[in-house]
Amino acid sequence: MDGNGRWATERGFGRTWGHREGAKRVDEIVTECCRLGISYLTLYAFSTENWNRPSHEVTMLMRLLVHHLKAMDKKLLRNKVRLVAQGTLNQLPPYAQRELARVIRTTEIPEPKLNLNLSLSYGGRQEIVDGVRRVAQKVLSGDVKISDINESTFREYLYQPLFPDPDILIRTGGEYRVSNFMLWEIAYTELVVTNVFWPEFGVTAFHETLENYAKRQRRYGKTNEQIVCEKQC
Ligand code: IPE
Numbered sequence: 001m002d003g004n005g006r007w008a009t010e011r012g013f014g015r016t017w018g019h020r021e022g023a024k025r026v027d028e029i030v031t032e033c034c035r036l037g038i039s040y041l042t043l044y045a046f047s048t049e050n051w052n053r054p055s056h057e058v059t060m061l062m063r064l065l066v067h068h069l070k071a072m073d074k075k076l077l078r079n080k081v082r083l084v085a086q087g088t089l090n091q092l093p094p095y096a097q098r099e100l101a102r103v104i105r106t107t108e109i110p111e112p113k114l115n116l117n118l119s120l121s122y123g124g125r126q127e128i129v130d131g132v133r134r135v136a137q138k139v140l141s142g143d144v145k146i147s148d149i150n151e152s153t154f155r156e157y158l159y160q161p162l163f164p165d166p167d168i169l170i171r172t173g174g175e176y177r178v179s180n181f182m183l184w185e186i187a188y189t190e191l192v193v194t195n196v197f198w199p200e201f202g203v204t205a206f207h208e209t210l211e212n213y214a215k216r217q218r219r220y221g222k223t224n225e226q227i228v229c230e231k232q233c
C-alpha cells in the first residue's frame with residue numbers, strides 16, 4: 001500500500017493526510033474482497049524498515065492503526081472477516097499490541113469468508129530467519145530430522161502456514177520493487193504494479209488490477225502448449 005506520502009505532498013498537504021486517506025481505502029478494499037469472494041488478503045501496512053522513519057511519523061502511524069482497529073471489529077464480524085497479523089509484533093508499542101490482540105481474539109470465527117492478514121513490523125527476510133530458528137530448535141530437540149526439511153515442510157514454519165501462497169501481489173505507487181515482502185511466498189505470484197497512489201486506489205482501480213491478473217497465463221515453468229493442453233483435457 002505505497003504512495004500515501006507522495007499523494008499528500010503532491011497536493012500540498014502533510015504526509016499524515018495521505019496516511020489518513022490511505023486507511024480509508026483499506027476499509028473499502030477489504031469490503032470489496034468480501035463481496036468478490038476473495039478468501040485471503042494480506043496487507044503490507046508497516047515494514048521492519050519503516051521503523052527508520054522520523055519518530056513523529058512512526059507514532060502517528062501507530063496511533064492511526066489503533067484508531068482503525070478500535071472501530072474495525074464490528075464491521076469485520078458483520079462481513080465474516082477473521083483478522084490475523086504477521087511480523088515482529090512485540091516491537092509494536094504496548095497499546096497497539098493490546099488493541100491488535102483484542103481484534104484478533106474478537107474475530108476468531110470458525111468459518112470466515114475472508115482471512116485478513118495485517119503485516120506489521122514485517123520483513124520477509126526476518127520471517128525466513130524466524131522460520132529457520134524454529135526449525136533448528138526442533139532439530140536440536142530431536143523432533144525434526146534434517147533430511148525431513150524440504151520446501152513444503154519448511155513452509156509450515158513461516159508466519160501464516162494456513163494461508164496459501166498469494167496469486168497476485170498489487171503494489172501501488174509505481175515502484176518496481178518487492179521491498180522485503182513475503183519473499184518466500186511470492187515465488188510464483190503474479191506481480192501488478194500500478195502508478196495509482198494508495199489513497200486513490202479505489203474499487204475501480206482494484207478491479208482493473210484483477211482484470212490484468214485474469215489475462216495472464218501462469219505456467220509455473222511449463223510451456224504454453226502444455227498449459228493449453230491441460231486446460232483442454
Ligand atoms: C505507504 O505510503 C504507507 C506506509 C509505508 C506506512 P508511504 O508513506 O511509503 O508513501 P510514499 O512512498 O512516501 O509516497
Ligand code: MG
Nearest residue numbers: 002003004173
Ligand atoms: Mg513508500
